[in-house]
Amino acid sequence: MKQGQWVLALAGGVGGAKLAFGLQHLLRRQLVVAVNTADDFEHLGLHISPDLDTVMYTLAGVSNKIQGWGLEGETWSFMDQIGRIGGPSWFKLGDRDLATHVLRTQRLADGASLTSVTRELCASYGVAANILPMTDSLVRTVVGSEDQKIPFQEYFVRLACEPVVETIEFYGAKFASVNEELKRAKPGKPAAIIFCPSNPYLSIDPILSIPGFRDWLKSLGAPLIAVSPIVSGMAIKGPAAKIMRELGYEVSALGVAEHYRGLIDGIVIDSSDGHLQEEIEERGVAVRVENTIMKSDADRIGLAEKCLAFGSSLAAR
Amino acid sequence: MKQGQWVLALAGGVGGAKLAFGLQHLLRRQLVVAVNTADDFEHLGLHISPDLDTVMYTLAGVSNKIQGWGLEGETWSFMDQIGRIGGPSWFKLGDRDLATHVLRTQRLADGASLTSVTRELCASYGVAANILPMTDSLVRTVVGSEDQKIPFQEYFVRLACEPVVETIEFYGAKFASVNEELKRAKPGKPAAIIFCPSNPYLSIDPILSIPGFRDWLKSLGAPLIAVSPIVSGMAIKGPAAKIMRELGYEVSALGVAEHYRGLIDGIVIDSSDGHLQEEIEERGVAVRVENTIMKSDADRIGLAEKCLAFGSSLAAR
Numbered sequence: 001m002k003q004g005q006w007v008l009a010l011a012g013g014v015g016g017a018k019l020a021f022g023l024q025h026l027l028r029r030q031l032v033v034a035v036n037t038a039d040d041f042e043h044l045g046l047h048i049s050p051d052l053d054t055v056m057y058t059l060a061g062v063s064n065k066i067q068g069w070g071l072e073g074e075t076w077s078f079m080d081q082i083g084r085i086g087g088p089s090w091f092k093l094g095d096r097d098l099a100t101h102v103l104r105t106q107r108l109a110d111g112a113s114l115t116s117v118t119r120e121l122c123a124s125y126g127v128a129a130n131i132l133p134m135t136d137s138l139v140r141t142v143v144g145s146e147d148q149k150i151p152f153q154e155y156f157v158r159l160a161c162e163p164v165v166e167t168i169e170f171y172g173a174k175f176a177s178v179n180e181e182l183k184r185a186k187p188g189k190p191a192a193i194i195f196c197p198s199n200p201y202l203s204i205d206p207i208l209s210i211p212g213f214r215d216w217l218k219s220l221g222a223p224l225i226a227v228s229p230i231v232s233g234m235a236i237k238g239p240a241a242k243i244m245r246e247l248g249y250e251v252s253a254l255g256v257a258e259h260y261r262g263l264i265d266g267i268v269i270d271s272s273d274g275h276l277q278e279e280i281e282e283r284g285v286a287v288r289v290e291n292t293i294m295k296s297d298a299d300r301i302g303l304a305e306k307c308l309a310f311g312s313s314l315a316a317r
Numbered sequence: 318m319k320q321g322q323w324v325l326a327l328a329g330g331v332g333g334a335k336l337a338f339g340l341q342h343l344l345r346r347q348l349v350v351a352v353n354t355a356d357d358f359e360h361l362g363l364h365i366s367p368d369l370d371t372v373m374y375t376l377a378g379v380s381n382k383i384q385g386w387g388l389e390g391e392t393w394s395f396m397d398q399i400g401r402i403g404g405p406s407w408f409k410l411g412d413r414d415l416a417t418h419v420l421r422t423q424r425l426a427d428g429a430s431l432t433s434v435t436r437e438l439c440a441s442y443g444v445a446a447n448i449l450p451m452t453d454s455l456v457r458t459v460v461g462s463e464d465q466k467i468p469f470q471e472y473f474v475r476l477a478c479e480p481v482v483e484t485i486e487f488y489g490a491k492f493a494s495v496n497e498e499l500k501r502a503k504p505g506k507p508a509a510i511i512f513c514p515s516n517p518y519l520s521i522d523p524i525l526s527i528p529g530f531r532d533w534l535k536s537l538g539a540p541l542i543a544v545s546p547i548v549s550g551m552a553i554k555g556p557a558a559k560i561m562r563e564l565g566y567e568v569s570a571l572g573v574a575e576h577y578r579g580l581i582d583g584i585v586i587d588s589s590d591g592h593l594q595e596e597i598e599e600r601g602v603a604v605r606v607e608n609t610i611m612k613s614d615a616d617r618i619g620l621a622e623k624c625l626a627f628g629s630s631l632a633a634r
Contacts, residue, residue, distance in 0.1 A: 045423035077392040077412035078419075085441035087420050095394035095412040102395075103404050106362035124402035 005191040006030040007308070008220070010134075012203020013039070013051045014068055014237055015229050016196030017058035018294045022304030023194070024059050024129040025297075031129040032185045033059075036198070037114065038134075038141040038170050038206035041153045043091050044082075046101040047108055050153075051203065052118055052133060053100060060125035068237070071096045090158045115181050130185055134207040137176035141206055142169045152202070161239040165246045168201055173209040178216055190222040192311025197229035197292060199240040200259050201247070214263060223265045223314035225307055227292060228253040231270040236293065252276060257285050265314050268292060268307060286314060322508040323347040324625070325537070327451075329520020330356070330368045331385055331554055332546050333513030334375035335611045339621030340511070341376050341446040342614075348446040349502045350376075353515070354431065355451075355458040355487050355523035358470045360408050361399075363418040364425055367470075368520065369435055369450060370417060377442035385554065388413045407475045432498050447502055451524040454493035458523055459486045469519070478556040482563045485518055490526040495533055507539040509628025514546035514609060516557040517576050518564070531580060540582045540631035542624055544609060545570040548587040553610065569593060574602050582631050585609060585624060603631060 011020050011033050023031050036051045050069070057063040057071055064070045074094035083089040093101065100121060107117045113136045122131050141152035144167030155163060195204050208214055217224060233251050235241040244251045249259065253269035257280045260267070266286035269276060270293065277287045288310045294300045328337050328350055340348050353368045367386070374380040374388055381387045391411035400406040410418065417438060424434040430453045439448050458469035461484030472480060512521050525531055534541060550568050552558040561568045566576065570586035574597045577584070583603035586593060587610065594604045605627045611617045 044419050045426055046419070071398075073394075075392055075394040075412065077390075078395065078415050081388075081413040081416035082420070085416060085420065085438065087416060095392065095415075096398040098395050098412075098415065099398035099402060099404060102361050102363070103399070103402065109362055121402065 004030070006032060006186040006188075007192050007194060007311075008190045008217075008222070009033045009194045009196055010036075010198075010204055010207050011051070011055055011196040012036045012198030013054040014058075016051075016198035016203060017055045017063070018300050019194070019196040019227060019303060019307070020055055020129070021058050021297070022294070022300035022302070023307070024127075025301045026304055026308065028128045029130065030186075032182070032190075033129055033131045034134050034179070034182055034207060035131060036134060036203045036206050038139045038173075038209075039152050039156070039202070041140070041151065043153070044088065044093070045105070046093075046098075047105045048091075048093075048101055048153075049104065049114070049118075049133070052114075052131065053097070055131055056118070056122055056125055056127055059127045059129055059131065060122075062125065070094050091153060115179055132179055132182045132185065134182070134213070135176045135179050135210050137172060137210075139173045139176050139206060139210070140171045141202060142171050143167070144169065156239075161242060165243045168205070168243075168247075170206045170209045173206065174211060176210045178210055178212050183216060190220055191315070192308060193217055193220060193222050193224045194307050194311070195224070195226040195260065195264065197227040197236070199229060199235070199238055199243070200226075200256055201240070201243050202238075208263075217263070223311045224263060225266045225268060225310055225314070226256065226260050226264045227268045227303070227307065228256045228270065228273070230256050231292060232272045254280055257283060261285065266310055268303075268310060286310075321347070323349060323503040323505075324509050324511060324628075325507045325534075325539070326350045326511045326513055327353075327515075327521055327524050328368070328372055328513040329353045329515030330371040331375075333368075333515035333520060334372045334380070335617050336511070336513040336544060336620060336624070337372055337446070338375050338614070339611070339617035339619070340624070341444075342618045343621055343625065345445045346447065347503070349499070349507075350446055350448045351451050351496070351499055351524060352448060353451060353520045353523050355456045355490075356469050356473070356519070358457070358468065360470070361405065361410070362422070363410075363415075364422045365408075365410075365418055365470075366421065366431070366435075366450070369431075369448065370414070372448055373435070373439055373442055373444055376444045376446055376448065377439075379442065387411050408470060432496060449496055449499045449502060451499070451530070452493045452496050452527050454489060454527075456490045456493050456523060456527070457488045458519060459488050460484070461486065473556075478559060482560045485522070485560075485564075487523045487526045490523065491528060493527045495527055495530050500533060507537055508632070509625060510534055510537060510539050510541045511624050511628070512541070512543040512577065512581070514544040514553070516546060516552070516555055516560070517543075517573055518557070518560050519555075525580075534580070540628045541580060542583045542585060542627055542631070543573065543577050543581045544585045544620070544624065545573045545587065545590070547573050548609060549589045571597055574600060574604075578602065583627055585620075585627060603627075
C-alpha cells in the first residue's frame with residue numbers, strides 16, 4: 001500500500017469490529033469505517049446505536065472482551081434498579097455504557113447529527129480511525145416472521161433470535177441517503193474496500209440498501225473484498241447461519257460469496273473452507289484462504305494484513 | 318386526631334423529608350405531601366426533581382442516610398465514565414438514582430404529567446403517603462447575585478452556595494397553577510397543615526409563590542403549623558441561615574416566624590430557642606418548644622407526634 005492511501009471498511013457489530021481493530025492498528029487515521037445503524041433504537045428514551053458503540057469501544061480498546069459487547073469494567077446498578085422499580089429490563093444497559101447513550105441522546109436532542117455525535121464520542125474515547133454511521137437518516141431493520149413484523153432489537157435481544165426469519169426489511173432505507181461526510185471522508189481512491197465479517201443480511205445489507213451506496217462503492221474504483229463470517233457452515237457469533245438457513249440460502253462461505261456476487265472482487269474464506277475455493281472462483285470471485293478466526297489482537301492484525309495484501313494483489317491485476 | 322382525618326405537609330428536600338417520614342409513619346395514606354419542584358432542572362437531557370426524589374426515597378426507606386441525598390447502596394460508574402469522556406460531572410447522578418431520572422424523563426416525553434409520573438414512581442418504590450408536586454407547571458428558582466441570575470442548581474451545587482444571595486425569583490410561578498390533583502387529593506378538612514423544616518426561602522416559598530396556593534391553604538380551615546429549620550441561629554442543613562443573613566433577615570426561629578407571619582397559626586421551635594417563645598407569641602403566633610433535631614427514626618416520629626398534637630390543640634381553640 002502506498003503512503004497516504006486509505007481503506008474503507010463496512011462493519012456491523014462484534015465480528016466486524018474485530019477486523020476493524022486490526023485494520024486500525026495498521027492504518028490508524030487512514031481507516032474509514034462505515035457502520036450499520038439499522039440496529040439503532042430508542043429505549044428508555046435513549047438513542048442506542050449498538051453497532052457504532054461496539055466498533056467504537058473495540059477500536060478504543062475499552063470493549064468487554066469476555067462479554068462480547070459493552071464496556072470493560074462494567075457495573076449493573078442501573079439495570080438492577082430499573083428491575084426493582086418495574087422498568088423494562090430485557091435490554092441490558094451497563095452503568096458506564098449509559099454515559100455514551102445519555103450524552104448521545106442529549107446531543108441529538110440539541111440538534112447534532114449522529115455523525116457529529118459519533119465524531120465527538122470517538123474523540124472522547126480516543127479512537128484513531130474515522131468511524132461514521134452509514135447514514136444520518138433513520139433506517140430500522142424489521143424482521144418478518146409468521147405474519148409478524150418484529151423490530152430488530154426485539155428479535156435479536158428480547159426474543160433471542162428465536163423466531164424463524166421469513167423477511168428482512170430496512171424501514172426508511174429508500175428515503176435515506178449515503179452519509180455525505182462518509183463520501184467526503186478521504187480524497188482519492190482507497191487501497192481497498194473491505195466488508196468485515198459481519199452478518200451479511202443484518203449488518204452489511206442495511207448499509208448496501210441505502211440508495212446510491214453500491215454505486216458509490218463501485219465509483220471508488222478500489223478492489224472490493226468480503227471476509228466471510230461463515231466458517232465451516234457456522235457463524236462465529238450471532239444468528240447469521242440460522243438466518244441463511246431460514247431464508248433458504250446455502251450456509252457456507254460459498255453462500256456468502258453468492259450473496260455479494262456482482263459487487264465483490266474477492267472473498268477471504270477460512271482455512272477450514274479451502275475446498276470451496278474452486279467453486280467460488282468459478283463464479284468470478286477471487287479467493288484467499290486464511291485463518292479468519294480472530295481470538296487475539298495478533299489474529300486481528302494478522303487477518304487485516306492479509307486483507308490488505310489481497311487488496312493490493314487484486315488492484316495489481 | 319379523628320379516624321380518617323388527613324394531614325397536608327409542605328416539603329422541600331432533606332430536612333422536610335425527615336419530618337414527612339415521621340408523619341407518614343403515623344398517618345400512612347392519610348398524609349399528603351406537596352413538594353417543591355422549583356429546584357427541578359434538565360441535566361444531560363434528563364428531568365431531575367431533587368426534592369421529589371429526596372422525599373420519595375426517604376418515605377420509601379431507601380434514602381442514603383450517610384450521604385444525605387440519593388439512594389442507599391449507590392454506585393458511581395456512570396459519573397466516572399461521564400468524567401472520562403468529558404461530560405459534565407458537577408452534578409452527581411448515581412447509577413441507581415439514574416433509573417428514576419431515566420424513567421421519569423421517558424414518561425414525561427410520552428406526555429405524562431409530573432404528577433402521574435410521581436405517582437407511578439412512588440408506587441414502584443412502595444411509598445404509602447401521597448406525594449405530589451406543588452404544580453405540573455414549570456417553575457424554576459433563580460438566584461440573583463451581583464447582577465447575575467443563577468439557576469438554582471448552578472448556585473446550590475456547582476457554586477456550592479458561595480454567591481451572596483441578593484434576590485430569589487421563581488421563574489414561571491406567576492403562570493403556574495396549584496396542582497389540581499393536590500387540591501383533590503383528600504376530601505374535607507385536614508387535621509393540620511404542616512410546613513416541614515425545609516428552607517423557607519428556597520423550598521417553601523416557591524410553593525407559596527404559586528398563585529392561589531396561599532388562599533387554598535387558608536380555605537382548608539385547618540391549623541397551619543411551621544417547624545423552624547433554624548435552630549440556635551443555624552440551619553441544620555443547607556444554606557438557609559446564610560441566605561437569611563444575606564437577605565438581611567434575623568437568623569433565628571423568630572425570623573422564620575416573621576417570615577410566615579399572617580399565614581401560620583403556630584410554630585414549633587427547638588428547645589435551644591425556648592427564650593424566643595414570648596417574642597414570637599407577641600406576634601400572634603402560637604409556639605411549641607420541642608426537640609426538633611431529627612437524628613433517628615424515633616426522633617422523626619416523635620416530632621411528627623408533637624406537630625399533630627400541636628395541631629389538635631390549635632384546632633380546639
